[in-house]
Amino acid sequence: MHGGNIITQAKKYNIGIDEIIDFSANLNPLGFPNNLTQLIIKNIKFITNYPDVEASELKNSLSEYINVKPENIIVANGSCELIYLLSRLLSTQNVLIPSPTFTEYERAFRNRTKLIGLTDNNFSLSMNKVMDTLKDMQIVFLCNPNNPTGGLWPKEEILRLAKQVMVIVDEAFMDFIENKESVAKEAATIDNLFVIRSLTKIFAIPGLRIGYGIGTQKTIETLSAIQPPWSVNSIAQIVATYLVKNKDFVKETITLVEKERNFLFNCLSQINYLTPYPSVANFILVKLNNFTSTILTDMLGKRGILIRDCSDFAFLDDSFIRIAVKTRVENSKLIKELKKYDNKNSSFTTIG
Amino acid sequence: MHGGNIITQAKKYNIGIDEIIDFSANLNPLGFPNNLTQLIIKNIKFITNYPDVEASELKNSLSEYINVKPENIIVANGSCELIYLLSRLLSTQNVLIPSPTFTEYERAFRNRTKLIGLTDNNFSLSMNKVMDTLKDMQIVFLCNPNNPTGGLWPKEEILRLAKQVMVIVDEAFMDFIENKESVAKEAATIDNLFVIRSLTKIFAIPGLRIGYGIGTQKTIETLSAIQPPWSVNSIAQIVATYLVKNKDFVKETITLVEKERNFLFNCLSQINYLTPYPSVANFILVKLNNFTSTILTDMLGKRGILIRDCSDFAFLDDSFIRIAVKTRVENSKLIKELKKYDNKNSSFTTIG
Secondary structure, three states: OOOOOHHHHHHHHOOOHHHOEEOOOOOOOOOOOOOHHHHHHHHHHHHHOOOOOOOHHHHHHHHHHHOOOHHHEEEEOOHHHHHHHHHHHOOOOOEEEEEOOOOHHHHHHHHHEEEEEOOOHHHOOOHHHHHHOOOOOOEEEEEOOOOOOOOOOOHHHHHHHOOOOEEEEEOOOHHHOOOOOOOHHHHOOOOOEEEEEEOOOOOOOOOOOOEEEEOOHHHHHHHHHOOOOOOOOHHHHHHHHHHOOOHHHHHHHHHHHHHHHHHHHHHHHOOOOEEEOOOOOOEEEEEEOOOOHHHHHHHHHHOOEEOEEOOOOOOOOOOEEEEEOOOHHHHHHHHHHHHHOOHHHHHHHHHO | OOOOOHHHHHHHHOOOHHHOEEOOOOOOOOOOOOOHHHHHHHHHHHHHOOOOOOOHHHHHHHHHHHOOOHHHEEEEOOHHHHHHHHHHHOOOOOEEEEEOOOOHHHHHHHHHEEEEEOOOHHHOOOHHHHHHOOOOOOEEEEEOOOOOOOOOOOHHHHHHHOOOOEEEEEOOOHHHOOOOOOOHHHHOOOOOEEEEEEOOOOOOOOOOOOEEEEOOHHHHHHHHHOOOOOOOOHHHHHHHHHHOOOHHHHHHHHHHHHHHHHHHHHHHHOOOOEEEOOOOOOEEEEEEOOOOHHHHHHHHHHOOEEOEEOOOOOOOOOOEEEEEOOOHHHHHHHHHHHHHOOHHHHHHHHHO
16 A cells, blocks of 8 residues: 555545645655646646647756756656556566565566565665675666665665666655765666656655656667657646756755654654654654554544555565654644653653 | 647747647547636645545546446556557557557557558448458457548447457547447457547547546456556546536537538538548548648648648558548638638639
8 A cells, every 4th residue: 555545544534635644655845836836727728738749848857957968868657657667678677676665666577576675774775685686687676765764775886786787776755865876867878777756756746747767868769669658748747847947945845854854753763662763865664662553554544644554565564654754843743643652651641 | 740749830830829720639629628727726736645546536437427337447647558558468469450540559569560451442441351361460459430531440340350359449539429339338348348548539638648448347457457556647537537527518529520520521522632531530531632741731830720641650641631620710711721722723712
């Protein structure tokens, strides 16, 4: 079960969507930029035209945003479409997936996957372990920063790995941090490297579906040849072209997320039944010592607070949850609620 | 080159998008229903939520619209996504494609296709010819009504064919006619039959991307298992759920298209250098006797009128164009312009 099922959850708990605080989807806590609504209203008329099949304006904007040429960019109906296109392009190769990680890599590559657990040392990422397991594998799929653990693969180690096998790096959350470990620019020139990006998380627009990929011109052309035409809808193209010019919004987000992640991590650490794992991203993996994830998810759900039950991730079980970093007001509400279930803090709950 | 590149064409001819009359895209001449703009404005806030991954409300609405159960329906990012999903599902089979027809079937199935020409008797469709060519073919792809020729495959003959091979029927234009030849209901129970539908044409919303398919529950489940999650964006789901309840709009369209197709056909027949082919659909294939399609397309383009140059269709050449049926005012403008190039009617051009 993916996070971000707010409509389903609102029905399940009989709570209005506006009253729900959603920590289950790893989206920008600021929401989307304010002026986006006006931009969409102005451009609704374009739904009666086919989207630009080449997405030229969008590619030009992305080109400036990430500083690679338009011919090294492919745009897609969310980054998920790219994951499935890559599975079709690399249709005979086997894929190594350091896990736990985003579950769609395994679903897309089906019975050609091998999962290795990154469960040592608090889920810290070990490239040596990946290197030791490469046998018979032609592709390695890395999520960087890694969802749901929040760890970061160093750029240097990714480039070392790409000398041996094809490496696909999903940088869906890279915009939330100072992205010095991004290999987006390198992917434009290294045949063995492909980077997946998304605008869904950083601009909080999962409903619009817009992702993109960076690779060598040859890889981009081969992928484009097997992609259905008009994959990115008109509204998404117009909105995304505008959004990636908002560098200030991204900077503001990075500052906020770092501050709030630290606040949230410290508060979670002080709750006896919770063990949060260090994260560089806009979400935190948490181990539960007293509850199952199912029970805690349901208890919070009834209070209008959604978290991500992590029991369906490989190498995790029903003692793990994932919490998105949100604004101070929202984070404080979550912490207050979580503290109520802490035996050692029962004095707080009676006071609160 | 697909039709419907209005933005590119507007730039090419340096004409404002609002001044262009687009006969190159086979969309509803009425445009989209009036109240759609307000519906979208009201629902913009949902772009910050993930689309319903099951698209339950949309499937329920479609279920009522076409009278098959929700479990026999799959929704997709335009009908093109379905064509490519089918190519992946049926990854080893060979496909027979009666042509000229929509070019994406061939592109999706790549080097597993065999094209047979329906060029006899003014492009009338011959199931006997298809039957005679079946050898080594496990799938037949039919477009019904057929784009760009406007012919109709009889339901009875499609069902006869489905007793021998897998038949995929693209009914993207079926909503424009009294759809007594549709096999949508049959597709829900016959394993060898799959129907592709689209809301793009009938509701004039190519920018939103929304198509659907009808098959047996087993086929739908297998297709869904290889489809990326969240394929249909939030706005498309909300809009489509509403649109398919507008049965009056569809009826009004059918009446208008029939009347205007007859008007357009008669007018085109009276122009000496044009030979229109009989059509049941909302477009007409026309043979040029004096001009190449490139020259005529360019001459009209400069006047703000877009038509579909058909030279890239298999079995056609640069003596064919396709014209969408539009409203009386627009159709009359096209005819007036076309008459100017008619030598035998040169007297009209000096008067007009």
